[in-house]
Amino acid sequence: MRTLCHDLSSTAPGSPVETTVRVTGTATANAQAPGGIEVTQAYVEPLTDDAATPPAELWRPSLDVSLPTLLDHAPVLWRHPAQKARWELAAASLRGFRATLDALGFTEVATPKIVATATESGSSVFTVDWFGRPAHLAQSPQFAKQQLVGVFERVYEVGPVFRAEPHDTVRHLAEYRSLDVELGFIEDHRDVLRVLREALAGMVGAAAEAEQALALTGARLPVVPEEIPVVHFADALALVGAPADEPDLAPEHERALGAWALAEHGSDFVAVEGYPMAKRPFYTHPQPGDERWSNSFDLLFRGLELVTGGQRLHRPGDYERAIRARGEDPSAYESYLRAFRHGMPPHGGFAIGLERWVARLVEAANVREVTLFPRDLHRLAP
């Protein structure tokens, strides 16, 4: 039996905890023993030098350390079973996400993380020295995944995205894992929301199978309703008592909407559709009949933004107008726009932030607690 032993003090009095050892002995089934197997007449042989004392007591039921200690000593402190179990829920979620999309006819793609053009906004982009020229780290696979809808019709990608966010908040990272989806031949953003619903149900289903990790983390899995409740941005403002001309939802508004969805619909999720066009990227499809609003949504999970999605423009002329309306020159997007000139179906998609998802599941106060080796303004190691 292979296993990492975190406390061998009883069997190997000569070796400190965390020292890796080989145990040779007689294995007997024993329901009382941890793991159901008892090893008797054990011969314990160290496989490495005596281990240094861990920065925290890994055998205690919970890892009671400050965030800076957790992050500074991440390679060792992730060994704590309850901490490790948090990542096991992340890994299970990834498995459920992919299995669901594979079954729905999506193709996994791999798009470049080094790009010539910023995809979201010029302000939060990292610059790379690319053989002496400046290039950027991709803030999202947005442009590439849209172009690939013209090839595969339905695509997904799990990969790193990079945001040079100078904000030191509990829910922003400079590098995070984005679960990106894009699909063609939709009527509007509601079709996108239906695929998102399936993906979330798949992620919850896979996490539900990780029973030990659920028990160790105390995670509370949500029920994903057959149809996620939807409220229009204008109605959402009214619902939370905000002025009708607010351009965005504040965190307290999101919390209030989360509480409303739970009370009214028994749902941990609520989608807010119709976000003001002025707050959305240029590729966003406006709401037909009222171009102040958009065919896009944010999905709130327990009162926090987890997913952004929506319908995109698909006609080349609409792109050129939208880019000019933002005071930019369409020629800067030439390589992106070409795919639309060669025919693209109505399409849309979404992106789920993996770390935010897991943080909500296990009710971690900070996304850094559930990220293996987080990167932010202050941290490049371990």
Place this chain on the structure above:
Amino acid sequence: MRTLCHDLSSTAPGSPVETTVRVTGTATANAQAPGGIEVTQAYVEPLTDDAATPPAELWRPSLDVSLPTLLDHAPVLWRHPAQKARWELAAASLRGFRATLDALGFTEVATPKIVATATESGSSVFTVDWFGRPAHLAQSPQFAKQQLVGVFERVYEVGPVFRAEPHDTVRHLAEYRSLDVELGFIEDHRDVLRVLREALAGMVGAAAEAEQALALTGARLPVVPEEIPVVHFADALALVGAPADEPDLAPEHERALGAWALAEHGSDFVAVEGYPMAKRPFYTHPQPGDERWSNSFDLLFRGLELVTGGQRLHRPGDYERAIRARGEDPSAYESYLRAFRHGMPPHGGFAIGLERWVARLVEAANVREVTLFPRDLHRLAP
């Protein structure tokens, strides 16, 4: 039925090819029709503006364009069924890789792509402006995946890696997808090779299910032998008639070894073990009893290097000596070395280059032909 139509000239005389349309009509099963369904009394309605003429004739059986044309027009030319099928083999391979490792008790991990320390060599690393400080793009997840063996024991990751290779060759990219594996409690590199064998068998098995893609690409799937033949580096030099003091295998030597493995063992794969320590990174485990050689291997697939793998050092003292022997200061690796001081099992791993794998399957002359949007010295778009 959802479908991307690449030639509607017969049904929609008004719309040029690649224009996306909605077809409303009566669907009837018809074994003679493409896809087995005939649509009669069709009403065709364009969903976008008339498409511009594609840069190549997508309806022809093969896409007969030069490499620069293929890459400049990638978003449109990937729509060609035979080209698209190449990526479908990549996607199937990823699926088979993950399913195999999941079944073997591996945990998927996600490690940072922005790092403080170069992992492989200082010469081929990209520099990022990290909030005003210099940082690097990870050349591999090597350090992180080793540290995570101390947590999960067996880990894998599929992600981008970055090499600032100034060489313009048919098999190097500046960004590529690496299929990384690392596992603990091994005897030596042969245990690593056995897991690699399983991963390859899983990839081939999944690709075998993509029957249409195989037919369209003309890919020739290898048989993965139960045990991959292994030859020691010293014997490999003798076998190909190279001088005994050669420090590396030249491409013609790799081809000769591939031919030998096929003739002698009926195998498309051969592992060359024992590479000279002088040519391997500092974390490589030497061959017990003769430290000129290493417990590492290269796997050749049809005479080309596809995978590098091996056993790593696991004792902290060995790391310090190895780093000093290369004229470096162990304190530069402090964050990495800490995990070893806290106990690590004997471990090893490997990395498969996805693009090289697919290029060999479909016998593409250049890895760029099978990469969705390749990045190299000259190319940052599309």
